[in-house]
Amino acid sequence: MKVSEIMGQSQTNSTKNDNKTLGKDDFLKLLVTQLKFQDPLKPMEDKEFIAQMAQFSSLEQMQNLNSSFKQFAESAELMLANQQSSLHEKLVSQAIGLIGKKVTAITESGEVTGLVNKIRMVDGIPKLLVNDQLISLSLVERIELNNPEAEAATNSEENEEDQERVESSE
Helix, strand or coil: CCHHHHHHHHHHHHHHCCCCCCCHHHHHHHHHHHHHCCCCCCCCCHHHHHHHHHHHHHHHHHHHHHHHHHHHHHHHHHHHHHHHHHHHHHHHHHHHHCCCCEEEEEECCEEEEEEEEEEEEECCEEEEEECCEEEEHHHEEEEECCCHHHHHHHHHHHHHHHHHHHHHHC
16 A cells, blocks of 8 residues: 555545544554555664654644643633623723712813713713713713712702602692
């Protein structure tokens, strides 16, 4: 049996596996077949055999490395997705915590100061509604924690809601 015939068989086996290159199993089959059909009067030299074994070892190490890189990439993608989800939750939580508080933000059009009335999601990112302007959280420079205006506005809104409930029940 000639080496070219053996190569043809190995390539056919590889193609069945939808793999266009020789794998380590194909390489090992080729080596065993080559040893089996070698000329007894001219056996393979030690140098050739060692070189082929070194190639086999190198091929196996590269395949293991490739597998490790794939696992690493999958883990990194999963970790990144988890971090992005956590960051999004933190941003929404921070925005909600600012509702009813007086903030000062520096925008391209200047300084904006006022109560945060609502938050709106714009492209999945929470924005603060201050004085009818959408403000990004990153633009907020100052937050007033004890704000009498916010308490008065909240109380007046509650009073209006209470009056509406009384009027609707009558």
